[in-house]
Amino acid sequence: MASRRLxxxxxxxxxLLRERLETEQAATLLLTELDSARKAENAALQLxxxxxxxxxAAKDAAIDSQNKLIDTLKKKKTSPLARLGGILIGAxxxxxxx
Numbered sequence: 001m002a003s004r005r006l007x008x009x010x011x012x013x014x015x016l017l018r019e020r021l022e023t024e025q026a027a028t029l030l031l032t033e034l035d036s037a038r039k040a041e042n043a044a045l046q047l048x049x050x051x052x053x054x055x056x057a058a059k060d061a062a063i064d065s066q067n068k069l070i071d072t073l074k075k076k077k078t079s080p081l082a083r084l085g086g087i088l089i090g091a092x093x094x095x096x097x098x
Contacts, residue, residue, distance in 0.1 A: 078086075
């Protein structure tokens with residue numbers, strides 16, 4: 001009788017351990033899925049940050065290009081006196097050719 005009781009208790013403990021194992025396996029599966037989802041999210045965020053950085057770099061390059069163009073145009077712009085001198089030289093050349 002004591003052995004039957006001991007067997008019953010051991011079977012009960014065994015059943016409880018099986019249930020605990022199944023619970024642990026289910027929890028491990030969920031945690032693995034969560035880990036995979038977080039890794040995928042992290043990779044997506046890194047791609048988004050890289051794209052943002054490329055966009056910023058492209059905008060900086062465009063601004064630099066525009067600044068260089070502005071500087072070039074400022075250097076090419078002649079003073080009003082130089083333009084007036086050019087007009088007077090042109091007028092004198094026309095007067096001489098007549």
